[in-house]
Amino acid sequence: MSNGTRNAILNFLAVGGFVYFLWWAPENLDGYKLRIINLIAINAILGLSLNLVYGMTGMFSLGHAGFMAIGAYVSALLVLTPGQKATMWILEPMVPWLLNLHAPFLISLVLGGAAAAFVGCLIALPVLRLGGDYLGIATLGFAEVIRILIANLIPITNGSLGLKGIPAHTDLWMSYGCLGAVLFFMVRLMNSNFGNVLRAVRDDEVAAKTMGIDTFKIRVLAFTIGCFGGGLGGALLGNLLTTIDPRMFMFIQTFNILMIVVVGGLGSMTGTIMGSVFVTTMLEWLRITESPMTIGSLRIPGIPGMRMLIFSLLLIAVIIFRSQGIMGTREFSWNWFFGDWGDGRKAKGAR
Amino acid sequence: MFVQNFFNALGLGALYGLIAVGYTMVYGILRLINFAHGDIFMLGAYFVFFATIQYKLPWALGVALAIGGATLCGLLVDRIAYRPLRGAPRISALISAIGVSFFLQNLGVVVFTGMPRAVIRPRELTNPLPIKDIIPLEFLQAGRIGEVRLIPLAIWVPVVSFLLVAVLLWIVYKTKPGLAMRAISRDIETTRLMGVSVDRVIALTFALGSALAAFAGIMWALRYPRVEPFMGVIPGFKAFIAAVFGGIGSIPGAMIGGLILGFVEIMSVAFFPHLSGYRDAFAFILLIFILLVKPTGLLGERMEEKI
Numbered sequence: 001m002s003n004g005t006r007n008a009i010l011n012f013l014a015v016g017g018f019v020y021f022l023w024w025a026p027e028n029l030d031g032y033k034l035r036i037i038n039l040i041a042i043n044a045i046l047g048l049s050l051n052l053v054y055g056m057t058g059m060f061s062l063g064h065a066g067f068m069a070i071g072a073y074v075s076a077l078l079v080l081t082p083g084q085k086a087t088m089w090i091l092e093p094m095v096p097w098l099l100n101l102h103a104p105f106l107i108s109l110v111l112g113g114a115a116a117a118f119v120g121c122l123i124a125l126p127v128l129r130l131g132g133d134y135l136g137i138a139t140l141g142f143a144e145v146i147r148i149l150i151a152n153l154i155p156i157t158n159g160s161l162g163l164k165g166i167p168a169h170t171d172l173w174m175s176y177g178c179l180g181a182v183l184f185f186m187v188r189l190m191n192s193n194f195g196n197v198l199r200a201v202r203d204d205e206v207a208a209k210t211m212g213i214d215t216f217k218i219r220v221l222a223f224t225i226g227c228f229g230g231g232l233g234g235a236l237l238g239n240l241l242t243t244i245d246p247r248m249f250m251f252i253q254t255f256n257i258l259m260i261v262v263v264g265g266l267g268s269m270t271g272t273i274m275g276s277v278f279v280t281t282m283l284e285w286l287r288i289t290e291s292p293m294t295i296g297s298l299r300i301p302g303i304p305g306m307r308m309l310i311f312s313l314l315l316i317a318v319i320i321f322r323s324q325g326i327m328g329t330r331e332f333s334w335n336w337f338f339g340d341w342g343d344g345r346k347a348k349g350a351r
Numbered sequence: 352m353f354v355q356n357f358f359n360a361l362g363l364g365a366l367y368g369l370i371a372v373g374y375t376m377v378y379g380i381l382r383l384i385n386f387a388h389g390d391i392f393m394l395g396a397y398f399v400f401f402a403t404i405q406y407k408l409p410w411a412l413g414v415a416l417a418i419g420g421a422t423l424c425g426l427l428v429d430r431i432a433y434r435p436l437r438g439a440p441r442i443s444a445l446i447s448a449i450g451v452s453f454f455l456q457n458l459g460v461v462v463f464t465g466m467p468r469a470v471i472r473p474r475e476l477t478n479p480l481p482i483k484d485i486i487p488l489e490f491l492q493a494g495r496i497g498e499v500r501l502i503p504l505a506i507w508v509p510v511v512s513f514l515l516v517a518v519l520l521w522i523v524y525k526t527k528p529g530l531a532m533r534a535i536s537r538d539i540e541t542t543r544l545m546g547v548s549v550d551r552v553i554a555l556t557f558a559l560g561s562a563l564a565a566f567a568g569i570m571w572a573l574r575y576p577r578v579e580p581f582m583g584v585i586p587g588f589k590a591f592i593a594a595v596f597g598g599i600g601s602i603p604g605a606m607i608g609g610l611i612l613g614f615v616e617i618m619s620v621a622f623f624p625h626l627s628g629y630r631d632a633f634a635f636i637l638l639i640f641i642l643l644v645k646p647t648g649l650l651g652e653r654m655e656e657k658i
Binding site for chain 1: 588
């Protein structure tokens with residue numbers, strides 16, 4: 001059996017098995033587990049979009065939480081019914097034109113992403129002239145400004161009270177459908193000439209410029225696409241959790257996504273998905289350290305803060321001892337999985 | 352009212368400046384944004400809280416212990432989280448710094464609990480000064496303008512801050528280790544070749560920065576009398592912005608940036624009270640503005656990207 005046939009069969013089995021799992025899960029798993037599985041997909045989307053910006057193009061952006069917030073708010077304001085909106089704004093009345101605006105869920109997702117992309121593009125034009133960690137700080141600043149605006153524009157966003165009762169549209173099919181679409185798009189993008197250009201800009205901007213690449217335009221484009229992903233992820237998240245408020249989109253949110261990308265391996269899409277599985281389940285699993293537990297006759301009280309303490313230690317350990325993450329810049333493939341690295345390895349040995 | 356705001360802004364700005372100095376020194380040498388700096392500031396405040404209020408030590412001893420403890424923490428952070436990454440890409444160290452920052456905050460939650468605690472201030476620092484006897488301010492206090500209430504702390508905070516920065520400037524510009532610091536910020540490899548123990552000088556930089564942050568933390572805890580594990584986040588960000596504004600790498604610049612930021616914040620809220628919800632946004636808008644107009648800051652030198 002040739003490798004090609006084997007890979008085709010395995011691909012078919014893997015996809016088929018996963019679709020069966022999606023069909024099986026809602027009947028057989030409890031709501032908490034389903035929520036985690038949904039979160040894995042959403043975090044993977046967010047991770048993929050940050051990876052495009054940082055891992056593939058080399059722009060250190062720390063503003064993802066801000067774009068998520070835009071996506072989440074735009075989508076939530078569109079899917080909430082006028083009746084719900086009329087009762088929710090207690091502090092100040094809502095602006096009238098927004099009250100009757102209503103859109104189906106899928107359209108709200110796209111519009112949420114598009115709004116984030118639009119804002120991202122506006123921000124990118126001035127900010128991307130900066131490089132390195134200045135870019136990180138500036139994007140972080142913008143995310144914080146977005147968050148403060150949301151908390152203060154009460155007639156539009158209901159301020160710090162947030163939005164409640166968003167219909168729970170996000171289910172497994174939705175989140176994994178979106179993840180599939182994003183993944184398909186990203187694979188096509190990275191295998192296209194545009195992907196090569198991105199990598200060229202990341203690896204050596206000066207050389208890329210010399211080759212006649214308009215590096216600024218490329219970076220703005222990649223940043224905008226990344227922001228679309230951020231908005232989409234935020235919109236899905238809002239529709240999963242059914243409530244959103246400005247405090248959800250603090251810097252810690254960006255930190256979690258950054259963790260996914262770093263753990264998975266910068267520049268690796270399959271790595272990001274593995275990172276999402278690992279980080280999301282880890283974050284949930286570590287909750288047990290914050291709740292009281294009994295081992296035998298020993299009663300250990302829960303320690304608040306322990307979860308993020310362990311988590312941040314993990315990040316430091318990963319960056320010091322294995323800065324390439326799980327996958328490095330490689331991608332998962334069956335050939336790699338079965339250990340036949342093909343000619344690449346032999347050639348290395350022969351050299 | 353204006354005099355009151357003036358002293359508030361002066362105190363806040365001086366504290367921002369004091370924290371900013373630590374950022375600017377580390378960035379000047381390592382090109383690293385030390386995200387954990389704001390949390391060292393928090394630790395300094397907590398240490399003094401525990402020493403003086405929990406264990407009833409005298410204030411002088413408590414302050415000394417707090418500064419010693421925070422300096423030690425700063426050194427440990429450098430040794431454990433930054434030194435192994437000296438050769439790695441700069442972004443790796445930055446991610447590590449973010450990790451350390453979250454680690455220290457949550458360590459604070461675990462060890463000190465997340466509850467804010469009130470700081471009981473010594474009486475002699477908070478009794479209002481008899482201003483009217485010293486300066487004839489009646490013309491400012493006429494009727495609707497309101498009365499100025501000034502506590503000794505409001506004067507001590509800027510005075511101590513400026514003195515500390517003066518000492519720091521003396522260390523950096525007049526002593527041998529200071530010379531080594533300036534040399535490293537120019538060219539780390541050449542300095543190493545000259546026989547300077549680079550790691551030790553960097554450790555000294557972290558120690559000095561952490562000590563100043565601890566001083567700032569102590570004064571912050573006295574001025575806004577409470578401590579909590581996340582108290583370092585926002586002042587830390589703002590102080591970094593002040594450092595960028597003043598020109599990163601420049602110590603006087605950091606102080607000036609801090610003062611400007613303090614005045615912008617206090618005065619904008621004083622004159623436009625309805626904007627108070629946006630108070631935290633001002634700093635970030637100021638940052639974005641300066642980055643776009645003059646990325647090197649007010650007093651910064653131009654740093655060419657090395658190819």
